[in-house]
Amino acid sequence: MRSETETKFLRLTPATQLLGWVGSIAVFAWAIFATAILLIDSIGSGNVREQVKREQIAYETRLNALSDERDLRAQEADMAHQRFSVALAQISEMQTKLLESEDSRAELEKGIDVIQSTLRRTMSERDTARAKAQELEVALNGAEENGATAAGRIEDAIGTLDFMTSALETTATERDQIAADAQKAFTHAQELEFQAELMKERNDRIFTQLEDAMTISVKPLDKMFAAAGLSSDSLISQVRRGYSGQGGPLMPLSFSTMGQEPDADTLRANGILNQLDRLNLYRIAAQKAPFALPVKAAFRFTSPFGMRWGRMHKGTDFAAALGTPIYATADGVVISAGWGQGYGKLVKIQHAFGIETRYAHMSKILVKVGQRVSRGQQVGAMGNTGRSTGTHLHYEVRVGGKAVNPMTYIKAAKDVF
Template identity: 65%
Template sequence: MHKLHVALEKRFPEKRLFLRSETETRFIRLKPETQLVAWTGSAIVVSWTIIATAVLLMDSIGAGNFRAQAQRDQATYEDRLNALSQERDQRASEAVAAQQRFSSALEQISLMQSELLRSEDRRRELETGLEVVQVTLRRTMQEREAAEEQIAALEDALNGDGEVPAGFAQSGDATGTVDLLATALADTAAERDKIASDAEFALTHAAEMELELRLLQERNDQIFRQLEEAFTVSVEPLDNMFRAAGMDPDDVLSQVRRGYSGMGGPLTPLQFSTRGGQPDPDAARANDILSSMDRLNLYRIAAERIPFDMPVRSGFRFTSGYGMRWGRMHNGTDFAAPIGTPIYAPADGVVTFAGWSSGYGRLVKIQHAFGVETRYAHQSQIRVQVGQRVSRGDRIGDIGNSGRSTGPHLHYEIRVGGRPVNPMIYIRAGQDVF
């Protein structure tokens, strides 16, 4: 200890701190050990202050970076949502244009069918006329041949080479009879020539009709191809949308068809042939187009009853997805947005609950078709009532911070048969359609 005291005196010599008052003077002796303790304590305090200040500065800088990153993420999400909205509007305009093209094509098919029926009637009339002309021509040829034989027999009789045929006079009346037969023969020949001319005209007209029918068939084939391509472009994205959502398109369509069986029943196939029998290829293609039209209409009905659309459309960001969060299962997707942001129904349905529900806060439940239920929690205001029917795009409430919530957001759930599923499955499936 003495050696330590001597060593400390070299660095921290003993000092005295004098305290003078009006009546007396006192001093405090600062030993080397005391000075070492004070210096060490001061160094520790200064070091702790520097470290704490650095930590606070780093936290402040980090928080600023996080806020900037959050703002950049929000801007990115908003840009993406705007792009999706523009794409949705473009798809909607394309769907309207396709519907208009389809309506125009149906009108063309109707006109085409009428033209085909009229062409079929004209062709049958021409065939009937040709048959009459051929029968008349054969009969006229037979009568001409008989008249020529009689004229030859009379000429032989007049020349003395034969006998007068029965039924003709044996006197000078034979000459008049020959003249009469010659006149009748000339009239018959003129009628034959006229009939031949009419037959040639009918054949030419029939060839023109066949050319017109062939051109009409080519035009019909082009219309059919355009319709088939339009339906392929329209139906395939819907098939993919339902499959991406884990739903069998055929089962969905069969359920919708059963639910709308009172709207006229099955489609009646087209029949272009007026003679009965099997339908021709054009009728088969037209029936396939009608089946695709029926499938597209059923898809439209089903898509409006399944929540493929977004419940929030602008000014939001995704803050928490479906899955484990803080050791607990998070059964939905959170959309953070300012209080009062509109919440829209993503599909047609019936409101089964609208009120306060513990940790959910203000909650709305909507029952859709095919056993699908959607939930909208933490609302600031509910705009629907129990039993109310809503359509896709109807406003059902406003985003809020009610219930067990750390900030204004919408907790959105989708349940199928009572079991929660990831809402993004349906949202992503509908992004290419809505």
């Protein structure tokens, strides 16, 4: 170090020089290592986002396809129900006609019996008249009576015989006509029986299609509730108590059986109606349980439910951009909407069946305490409030006050919704 009057020298020992070199090399290596980590994390995050986006698109496509198929099945079931009602009306009309034809046939058979009895009596009287005519003719030929008187008697006998012959022919014609009418009625009754049999087979096919449709629709919901650890019978019982209102002219399907047990078609029809009622109750229960995702935009899972850093993490974290909409996962009532200690801006929703959901670290709250919300309704926006290391949603599901894994419900519904 040189000045105007003197020069000073600064001497570095070998150890000091070595220490300086080592420090410089360490700083340079740390810079290279940190840069590499940032590049790898950036590339990895981009790949994860693309993968999540592709999975989200596939999920939404599958969801739309299932929704269309469900609507188609519901439309087919409704059309089948209408065809079934028309078929029942036709069967009832055919049964009425069949009964009328049976009564007509019975009356015709009774009339034929009467006509045959009358015919036999008429034929007997004809034979008697012929015998008397022969006797009169013999008496006329062998007796010495007045010719005019005998001729009158013969003329009377012939007139009587002609009258009885005409009556006999008329009776025979009526008998043939009645027999033809009876045969025609019998043939018509056979045709009605054949048509009734065809209608029965068609109804059986319709019943089978409806029963298969009900099985296809109800079985996935049974599996969904079972996978979520919910008792389907208990859920249906609770929903039925909450939706017990009745009214109007619609009643369970029933027919007059004259004091007899309901037939097989009636039992099958009532069974299908019960399945439709069960399916509707399932639909209501599914709306009241948190089977939906709280985030519909592109996101990535950053922390699952379970132990984390030696502490219990009671929810699942979804990371996305600041302000991403957050939606209610089921119908319910808002019981808390405000600041929640480490949760930051927090919304709590009470659902049916003792289930509660929590949405934490939000940047904005869009609901109020006491407000009723529906599944899919926006309740806030994603943020970084409270004890949080970055923008994300902390989502919790609690049953009876105890935290459970939210993914249990989300995974259970992935093949249904």
